[in-house]
Each structure stands twice: as structure tokens, then as C-alpha cells.
Amino acid sequence: MTSPSPKTKNPAPKSLFKKIIKLFFFGLLFLIFGASAVLVSVYLYFSKGLPSVASLKAYSPPAISTVYAQDGTVVAEFFRERRIVIPLEEMSELLVQAFLSAEDSRFFEHRGIDPMAITRALVKGIQAKNITQGGSTITQQVAKNFFLTPERSYARKIREAILAYRIEASLEKEAILHLYLNQIFLGHGAYGVEAAAQNYFGISAKDLSLAQASILAGLPQAPSRYSPFRHPERARERQLYVLSRMVHDEVISQEEAEKARQEKLEIHPRQNIYIEMAPYYTEHVRQYVLNRYGEKALYEDGLQIHTALDLSIQRNAEKAIHKGLNDLDKRQGFRGPLRHVGITGIEAAVASIGENLENPDPDTVTHGIVVNVDNQNGKTMVRFGKHTGEIPLSSMRWARRPDPETAYYNTRLQRPGQALKTGDEILVRLVKKQENNLWELRLEQIPKAQAALLCMEVGNGKVRAIMGGRDFRASQFNRAIQSRRQVGSAFKPFVYAAALDKGYTPASIIMDTAFVFRDRERDFTWKPKNYQDTFYGPTMLREALNKSRNVITIKVLQDIGIDYALSYVRKLGLTSPINRDLSIALGSSGHTLLETVNAYAVFANQGRLSDPIFVTEIRDRNNKLLEKNRPFSEKVISDETAFLMTSLLESAVTNGTGWRARTMIQKGWPVAAKTGSTNNLQDAWFVGYSPAYITGVWVGMDEDGVLGEGETGSRAAAPIWVDFMESIHKNQSPKSFPPPPPGIVTVNIDAETGLLPIAESKSTTFEYFQKGHEPVDFSPRSGQIEDEKDFFKQGL
Numbered sequence: 001m002t003s004p005s006p007k008t009k010n011p012a013p014k015s016l017f018k019k020i021i022k023l024f025f026f027g028l029l030f031l032i033f034g035a036s037a038v039l040v041s042v043y044l045y046f047s048k049g050l051p052s053v054a055s056l057k058a059y060s061p062p063a064i065s066t067v068y069a070q071d072g073t074v075v076a077e078f079f080r081e082r083r084i085v086i087p088l089e090e091m092s093e094l095l096v097q098a099f100l101s102a103e104d105s106r107f108f109e110h111r112g113i114d115p116m117a118i119t120r121a122l123v124k125g126i127q128a129k130n131i132t133q134g135g136s137t138i139t140q141q142v143a144k145n146f147f148l149t150p151e152r153s154y155a156r157k158i159r160e161a162i163l164a165y166r167i168e169a170s171l172e173k174e175a176i177l178h179l180y181l182n183q184i185f186l187g188h189g190a191y192g193v194e195a196a197a198q199n200y201f202g203i204s205a206k207d208l209s210l211a212q213a214s215i216l217a218g219l220p221q222a223p224s225r226y227s228p229f230r231h232p233e234r235a236r237e238r239q240l241y242v243l244s245r246m247v248h249d250e251v252i253s254q255e256e257a258e259k260a261r262q263e264k265l266e267i268h269p270r271q272n273i274y275i276e277m278a279p280y281y282t283e284h285v286r287q288y289v290l291n292r293y294g295e296k297a298l299y300e301d302g303l304q305i306h307t308a309l310d311l312s313i314q315r316n317a318e319k320a321i322h323k324g325l326n327d328l329d330k331r332q333g334f335r336g337p338l339r340h341v342g343i344t345g346i347e348a349a350v351a352s353i354g355e356n357l358e359n360p361d362p363d364t365v366t367h368g369i370v371v372n373v374d375n376q377n378g379k380t381m382v383r384f385g386k387h388t389g390e391i392p393l394s395s396m397r398w399a400r401r402p403d404p405e406t407a408y409y410n411t412r413l414q415r416p417g418q419a420l421k422t423g424d425e426i427l428v429r430l431v432k433k434q435e436n437n438l439w440e441l442r443l444e445q446i447p448k449a450q451a452a453l454l455c456m457e458v459g460n461g462k463v464r465a466i467m468g469g470r471d472f473r474a475s476q477f478n479r480a481i482q483s484r485r486q487v488g489s490a491f492k493p494f495v496y497a498a499a500l501d502k503g504y505t506p507a508s509i510i511m512d513t514a515f516v517f518r519d520r521e522r523d524f525t526w527k528p529k530n531y532q533d534t535f536y537g538p539t540m541l542r543e544a545l546n547k548s549r550n551v552i553t554i555k556v557l558q559d560i561g562i563d564y565a566l567s568y569v570r571k572l573g574l575t576s577p578i579n580r581d582l583s584i585a586l587g588s589s590g591h592t593l594l595e596t597v598n599a600y601a602v603f604a605n606q607g608r609l610s611d612p613i614f615v616t617e618i619r620d621r622n623n624k625l626l627e628k629n630r631p632f633s634e635k636v637i638s639d640e641t642a643f644l645m646t647s648l649l650e651s652a653v654t655n656g657t658g659w660r661a662r663t664m665i666q667k668g669w670p671v672a673a674k675t676g677s678t679n680n681l682q683d684a685w686f687v688g689y690s691p692a693y694i695t696g697v698w699v700g701m702d703e704d705g706v707l708g709e710g711e712t713g714s715r716a717a718a719p720i721w722v723d724f725m726e727s728i729h730k731n732q733s734p735k736s737f738p739p740p741p742p743g744i745v746t747v748n749i750d751a752e753t754g755l756l757p758i759a760e761s762k763s764t765t766f767e768y769f770q771k772g773h774e775p776v777d778f779s780p781r782s783g784q785i786e787d788e789k790d791f792f793k794q795g796l
Helices: 011-047 053-058 093-103 115-128 138-147 154-170 173-183 193-201 210-217 232-248 254-262 279-293 295-300 311-332 343-354 488-500 541-546 550-560 562-571 582-586 593-604 639-654 659-666 713-729
Strands: 065-068 074-078 304-307 365-374 379-384 387-392 424-433 439-444 450-457 463-467 509-512 517-519 524-526 537-540 608-610 615-619 625-628 633-635 672-677 683-689 693-700 744-750 764-770
Touching: 053 138, 053 154, 053 173, 065 279, 065 295, 074 279, 093 138, 093 173, 093 210, 093 232, 138 154, 138 173, 173 193, 193 210, 210 232, 210 254, 232 254, 279 295, 279 304, 279 463, 279 615, 311 450, 311 463, 311 693, 311 713, 343 365, 343 379, 379 424, 387 424, 450 593, 450 713, 488 541, 488 550, 488 562, 488 582, 488 593, 488 639, 488 672, 488 683, 488 713, 509 541, 509 550, 537 541, 541 550, 541 639, 550 562, 550 582, 562 582, 593 608, 593 639, 593 683, 593 693, 639 659, 639 672, 639 744, 639 764, 659 713, 672 713, 683 713, 693 713
Parallel strands: 065 304, 387 439
Antiparallel strands: 065 074, 304 615, 365 379, 365 424, 379 387, 424 439, 450 463, 450 693, 509 537, 517 524, 608 633, 615 625, 672 683, 683 693, 744 764
8 A cells, every 4th residue: 555645745724725815815805995885985975965165265154243332332233143253363372272172182183083083982972872972073063063963963973074074175274273263152142262252251362361261162062051151160160171181282281270270250241232232222223224234134244333322422311311200200109019028928028139139339229128117207117138228208208199180299298107018028229328237218119101312413413312211121112213192382393483484473473362163074173272271362472482372373373274384394304194183283193202303403403404313334344335324404494494493492491381491501501492291291292402412302101191290391301301411511612503694683672562662662672583574563552553463463
């Protein structure tokens, strides 16, 4: 038997090994090609429909539209996203480093995707059976914020990675970082680091300290959860994490981190300047821009809106309105406590008040609980939080029971118990802290009446201040512009101006006698009367306006004709509907405060009607001029008529119903003004002007209701006008009204007849006349009336 040859003993193992190697090689190639095919397929599938990243090169996000007062102060901002875009150079270096350490420490090393971070996030997601950790780079966050929805899914993460790669291929790292830091949401309406720095710290991003920067850098993960406003402890924990990451990255030292950790931060909610500065004014501007340019332009296009608003004048308007309404409210009486908690409820009520009242300042208004009413000594003890105060009877004698038919001075409180009892919750104003540690208090209540004020500059129509109501937070209705109210006697100057252009003079005599108007078509009889139910006989036109005589004004209107008067007042700028009857002489039609003030401005502007100017100019985000409003006016009445009306309205102050404004004259400023009061004293007006400003004030109730006995335009509205006008003229040098134009002559006349004086004339006065309308006849001697023409317009 022969043995096998050694050469053929083990051929199988070598051949098998080669085959395995070959299979492994081809298998690996197959896997590589297969994986590549899968990756390509995934890429093609998920990249389908993805937006182009080219738009990022022309980054122009929604921007804030800003409203400026005339001095450049920001008074309102309108936006959907509060974002202020700034370059990287205007951000503090510490801020940028804080965000990099907290969000993407390898930002300058990777190409948009960090495999280690993604792997870590995927593992944690699989373990939790959910997307629990993002692992996103800053570039991926840019992709998500600009192009994707916030859904948490693997599909979105793949699209995010694709976009991140494309962004890195298209933009420099600094450009990506610029996009990220300007786009990211950081809570409380702030988008981007500049808006957030202003929101939380009231400073610019370039001025942030390490402590402040690390607070902001901790917000992107969950702005609401780590809000420094709502959750300061959580914000502090997140800050410590950011500081530790910065130390780890060797951006700061441990000592610097410790110093930042110990820094005390003052974080206050951002002031709502729209509400705080001049809300009625800026809301009117907002509506104007919205109607003219549209919603997108207003809220996204970063418009720069410059206005005629004068903040100093606006502040004085607010003060005058609040003081005037508080004074009126006290004249109307005390409407009772806010509620009665009872003796057993005192302690709980006092404690609840004290939660926000640690160290109150004088003039603070707060809730208080009455703990004792001492009728014998005329004192009321009140507790508020940890504090105690007393209301002296002398400061609450106004607190009578409301009675609109009785004047306030006829009913005074005799003892505090007539208004208050133990356990009442009331409003009190802190006056001063006394030596015995008790606060001196005043009883207060929120006024029920409303008021409006509008101030316009003479000569250019620029509206310098608006108060559309007592409190914009409580009511956004603008009573200076949106409300049409009966103007009462404030309408009379328009009738008299029309009469002057129909041949009347300031010395024209009109009979103030009973007048009956019968409308046979409607079976209606009207017997108008004067305010004091008295008739005064022959009266000069100047005196009729001074004393606001109703019957005379109606007679004048009837004489010149309703149609003529209506066409005349339209020339003055009154655009609201006006009734076609004699009652318009007494201001029966409704007009806005704006149009009424603008009509009075015709007299102040030597017969020229101006367009009211609120917005002076508007520019877009690139500073391109979109609109510029220069003063514009047109001549609507003569210089002579305007001068005579100013003269007549001046004497309405010196000798008539506008007497409260005489204090302006005492301070060197001439003023021309007129009161207005409506039936049943529902509306009170005072409209007038100096050589510098025209101002109108309205006071009344939003709903049907009377202001109270004696609350005329002189008492309810004039004090507000005077307080305001005195304050805005305080630091200005007095000026005079323009001198008489060439067409005006001055004539010495008989003060009773309006004719040329004779030796028997009891008194004479100088009066202004248009040339050709001055008197040429002498006054008749006593008992001598030769002709009806001796009393011009005597039969009216």
C-alpha cells in the first residue's frame, strides 16, 4: 500500500482562507457601496424640497418699528419679534465665548455637524425611546431656526444636518455666529442677544459683564424654564453650568468664574415704553402707519417713525388731567368703600396688602383697611401692611354722599363716620410720615369722569401732546380723536366769526330778549334761554361772547342764515356731521377735540387752516425716506376776521366766562379762550390759545351721566387747561399776539350804544373794526331814537 504524497497533503485550508479573504473584501465593498447608496438615498430623499441657504447671505429678519418723540427719545416699538440686529463687533467677547462654551465648544473645528455630539444624543434618545437631547451644533440651530419647524423627530434632525452642511459650505464661521446670536429666542419676547441684554439688564450687548453674559448664554435650552424674571434660582443654576464650561474650555479662570458667580445681578422686567411714555399719542400713530403702509411694514420692516410729540409737554398734560379729574371727583362726593371685610377679616386683608408694600414713598396710593373711626376727634385710623396711618377729617370733608343736584360747597362732611366704618377697605394716599411713626393719609377714590386734552403748536399744526383719557391701561379709547361730543358754547366763536364776515362788528348791538322758535312742519316749539334764565336787553356782540349769551347767538345765526354758517364752519376744518337747525348755535352737534382745536387754530394762525401733524417723517430700515410731513396751511378767512376773533376771545378771558385763565395774563402771556357746557352739564370744554400753543380740554362721562351742579366748562375743564398751559409756558419768554393787520382800525365808541360818543355818554371804550365797518353815527341823546338803525341789529 502506497503513502500519500506530502505535496498534496493539506490543499484545502489555504484555498479556504483565500476564499474567506475574498468574500470579506467583496462583502466590505458591498457594505460600503450599500451604505453609500443608502446614505445617498437618504440624502436625496430628505434633501428634497429643502430651502436654499443662499437667502442667509442677505439676512434681513423682521425688525422693530420704532417711534420717536421730537427729541429722538424712543416712545414706542411695534413688532412681532423684538429683535435688534447688531454685528459681532458690537457684542462683548465674553458674551460670544459664553454662548460657544454653553452650546458648541467645537464650533470652529467641525463642518456643521459634530458626530460625537450626535452619537451621544442618539444613544440617549434610544435609551429613553424619545428625542431627549439635541446634540445640535450652532450651525444646526441656525438651520432649524431659519428653515425648519421645532418638531422633535429623527427626520427633522437629518434635514437639519443636511442644511447645516450646506450652510457651512456657503458661509464663513463668523457669519454663521452672527446669524445665530441675532436670531435666537431668549425669552420674554426677546430675539437675539441685543434685545435680551436690554430686556434683562437694560444695557447693550457690548456692555455685558461675565455674570450677565453667562445668564444669557444659559437661556437657549429653555428660555421659559430658566427665566431670570420668573425662576431666578434655575437661572442661577444654569449660569453656573455655563461658567464651568467656560473654565473647562480655558476661556476664563476659576477665579473669574467665582467672581462672576458672586456678582449680584439686578434683573428687572423691561419697561413697556408704549404704555409708559405717551400711549394715546403713539396708538394714534400706530393706526396711521398701519392704515397707510400695512401690517407687515409696521410689524416687520423696521420703520423709523418720527413724531411731533414733545415729552415734556406730554408729562404736563398727564399731570393736569389727573389733578383736574381728582379735584372734580372730590366735588362729586364719595361713592363708598371698595368693599367691607368686617372686623373679623381685618387681619387677613391687612396682610394681603402688605405683600407689595415694604417701604412706601410719599404720594403712593394704596389700599388700606379702616381699623377705627373716631368721630369725636375727627380721625380715621387705617392699616396697610406693616404700616398704620390716620386720615384727618379736614382732608375728607369732601366725602359727602354723591348728589349731582347739589353743589359740593353746600354739603360738607361733619364727622368721618358719615362716610366710613371699621372694616372698610379704601384707597388712601400717603402724605408724610409723622414723628410718632404714623403716616398722614388722604382718602382717595378712582375718578369716574373722563377727560381729554390736545395741544397743538401755533403756526405749524404740530400736535405736541395728547391725553385721550384718564388711564390708557383701563381704556384705550382716545377721547381726543375718536369721540364726538357736543361742544356747547365752545361752538359760538364759529358763529360769531361767520357773523363778522357778514357785516357784524364787535360793537354790534343785539337784543337779548325772549325768543320763540316754532317749527310748524314738525309741530315743535323751542324757547331757548340763557344759563342764568335771565335776559339782558341790548347787548354788544363782544359782551355777548364774553358772557356766552345763548339767545343772542341763536338770533345772530338766524340772521346770517344756517346754510351760510354751515359752509363757513366747514372752511374752519370742522368735518363731523352738523345738524341743520338753530340749535347748532349752542353746540348741539358732536365734534372731536382734535377738529375743534384745529378750528380755533385758524384764529391763532391769522386765518390759515393747518393740517395737524403727528408724524413728521418715516424712514425704512435702510434709512430711505418714505414720508416727510412739512407744515402746510391754506388761507380760509381774512387776517382781519382772525384778529377780531382773537380780540373777542381775549376779552372772554379778561371779562367773561374764561376768567380762570387770567392767571396766564398775570404771568405775561396773553390768552384767548372760550368755555363750553352742554345741557344738563354732561360735557365741559375749555378751548383757547396763547401766541405759542392752542389747547383744548374736554371733561365728561363715557356713558350718560352729569358732572354735577355747577360743573360748567369754567369749573370742570378750565382748571385743567390753566394748569397745563401755565406749566408749558413756565420757562418761555412771554410773547404777544400779532398786531392789528392794516385792515383794522381802532375807534373810540360809546360803551352802551356802540356808536360814536357824545358829551352825554356815560362811558367810552376803544374798539376794533374792519375798515369800512366802523360806526359813523353818534349816539342819540337820552330818550332820542330817531331811527331803528341807531341800534344796529336792534330787532334781533
